[in-house]
Amino acid sequence: MPLFVTASRLWISFLLVVLLNESHSFAIIVPGELECKALLAKFSDHPLRPVGTAEQETIFKLIDQVAQEFMGNDKFHSPTAWRQRTASSGLPGLDLPEDVGGKGYSARKMVNIFEFAGRHSLDLRDVSGGGHSRTLLDSTKPEQREVMKGVAEGKNYVAIAITEPTHGSDIAGMKSVSKKADGGYLITGKKKYNARLENGTHVVIFTQAPSSSADHPKLNAFLLPLNYPGLKIESLEASGLKGNSFGGVSFDNLFVPEKYLIGEDGQGREILGKHFTYWRIMQTAAAIGTANRALEMTSQRLLEREVYDKPLASMTHLTQPLGKWTYRLHLVMRDLERAAQLYDEGKWEEADELATAAKSEGVEFAHQAAEYALKTHGAQGYSDELDLEKRVRDLLGLTIADGASDVLMSSYVRKKFGKPFWDIPFGRPKEKGQP
Ligand SMILES: Cc1cc2nc3c(=O)[nH]c(=O)nc-3n(C[C@H](O)[C@H](O)[C@H](O)COP(=O)(O)OP(=O)(O)OC[C@H]3O[C@@H](n4cnc5c(N)ncnc54)[C@H](O)[C@@H]3O)c2cc1C
Numbered sequence: 076m077p078l079f080v081t082a083s084r085l086w087i088s089f090l091l092v093v094l095l096n097e098s099h100s101f102a103i104i105v106p107g108e109l110e111c112k113a114l115l116a117k118f119s120d121h122p123l124r125p126v127g128t129a130e131q132e133t134i135f136k137l138i139d140q141v142a143q144e145f146m147g148n149d150k151f152h153s154p155t156a157w158r159q160r161t162a163s164s165g166l167p168g169l170d171l172p173e174d175v176g177g178k179g180y181s182a183r184k185m186v187n188i189f190e191f192a193g194r195h196s197l198d199l200r201d202v203s204g205g206g207h208s209r210t211l212l213d214s215t216k217p218e219q220r221e222v223m224k225g226v227a228e229g230k231n232y233v234a235i236a237i238t239e240p241t242h243g244s245d246i247a248g249m250k251s252v253s254k255k256a257d258g259g260y261l262i263t264g265k266k267k268y269n270a271r272l273e274n275g276t277h278v279v280i281f282t283q284a285p286s287s288s289a290d291h292p293k294l295n296a297f298l299l300p301l302n303y304p305g306l307k308i309e310s311l312e313a314s315g316l317k318g319n320s321f322g323g324v325s326f327d328n329l330f331v332p333e334k335y336l337i338g339e340d341g342q343g344r345e346i347l348g349k350h351f352t353y354w355r356i357m358q359t360a361a362a363i364g365t366a367n368r369a370l371e372m373t374s375q376r377l378l379e380r381e382v383y384d385k386p387l388a389s390m391t392h393l394t395q396p397l398g399k400w401t402y403r404l405h406l407v408m409r410d411l412e413r414a415a416q417l418y419d420e421g422k423w424e425e426a427d428e429l430a431t432a433a434k435s436e437g438v439e440f441a442h443q444a445a446e447y448a449l450k451t452h453g454a455q456g457y458s459d460e461l462d463l464e465k466r467v468r469d470l471l472g473l474t475i476a477d478g479a480s481d482v483l484m485s486s487y488v489r490k491k492f493g494k495p496f497w498d499i500p501f502g503r504p505k506e507k508g509q510p
Pocket residue numbers: 234235236237238241242243244245267268269270271313315316472473475476477478479480481482483485501
């Protein structure tokens with residue numbers, strides 16, 4: 076054996092001994108899929124794992140414990156299975172108010188919990204906290220607070236339906252309508268490409284408000300049980316994020332009593348805006364967790380896999396991106412923490428500006444980092460022996476879901492440089508209404 080091969084092997088052995096003896100605090104080793112077990116069993120170091128406060132570490136332990144329990148069966152990627160299993164420990168209610176059985180955690184506390192959960196699978200973006208039931212936070216209606224209570228108890232799971240067959244990013248172009256009727260509303264419309272409609276219990280449906288006009292588009296938001304007579308659910312198959320269902324819902328002249336309206340008539344846009352500021356921060360944090368774990372797996376692969384009698388780590392074109400993606404994701408994470416802080420302080424506009432840019436760039440970075448991780452694993456990475464191909468598919472889905480990356484970047488440019496940067500490309504003639 077050539078001398079340099081022996082020397083490099085000795086060096087790797089030395090490195091492994093150092094890695095294994097490092098005093099990092101790390102999680103129980105729980106790979107996203109059974110097949111990762113062999114790979115992970117050799118190393119116990121998780122250098123990109125977030126280090127939490129004592130309170131957060133308790134939650135991290137719970138997530139690891141349930142991941143271990145669910146490993147190898149369908150429950151692993153099922154948000155509803157997780158929510159039911161962890162309700163007694165408070166996971167689904169972490170960010171819900173205490174009066175509905177939640178723990179009232181701040182956004183700043185939640186952001187690292189989302190990151191941690193995302194390390195196991197991006198499907199776990201939906202297991203910590205109240206999810207889309209947070210659109211009800213300001214509601215005083217007893218029925219709606221009951222729904223939140225059910226969410227905290229792991230019984231309810233709330234879908235959200237905004238996107239339509241002909242309008243997605245362009246919310247002002249929404250076709251679904253609500254008209255005033257005696258004691259409530261008549262709603263008509265068709266929603267499509269919406270998650271959770273089949274595994275959820277309730278749905279928040281957005282329509283134009285009766286008072287909406289071309290100059291002042293306004294929305295209404297309704298909370299309905301998914302078994303509400305007259306709602307027609309349609310199924311579709313998505314490429315990733317399969318822990319949730321994917322499909323559409325339609326309703327035709329459907330009577331909805333006043334008690335199902337969230338907030339005041341015409342308040343839908345504000346409810347949507349505030350909710351998605353929070354939601355985008357958390358979803359991006361989960362995406363970063365998903366990508367960080369892929370990078371950790373890659374660091375192991377770089378040391379283990381030999382080509383031409385040398386480890387892959389001997390090729391700097393493979394090691395350089397490991398650092399580059401790690402650092403970029405780290406920077407986005409710092410901005411998410413800042414955005415969460417601003418959100419907690421009630422500085423919505425500042426929080427929203429940062430969250431918009433961080434979701435736009437952060438999820439793209441995470442997707443590209445995971446793709447690099449997959450390719451560094453060669454054919455094995457492309458196969459379902461590992462969960463890297465799933466991570467890539469899921470992250471691609473999140474570059475579209477909850478605001479497509481370039482739509483959010485257009486919005487960020489508008490927020491930073493002024494309305495003309497939106498009106499020039501996307502403004503409508505006055506009579507058709509401005510976005
Ligand atoms: C996995 C997944 C889950 C989803 N879950 C839900 C859900 O639960 N509820 C729900 O309502 N919807 C959901 N969606 C739909 C999602 O919100 C929309 O797909 C998204 O808002 C984009 O809308 P669109 O698909 O109609 O794309 P379009 O609006 O047709 O846009 C297509 C592309 O055009 C470009 N574009 C459009 N407008 C602009 C702009 N202003 N600036 C720059 N570029 C622009 C962008 O490249 C954009 O990606 C989900 C989507 C996915 C993939």
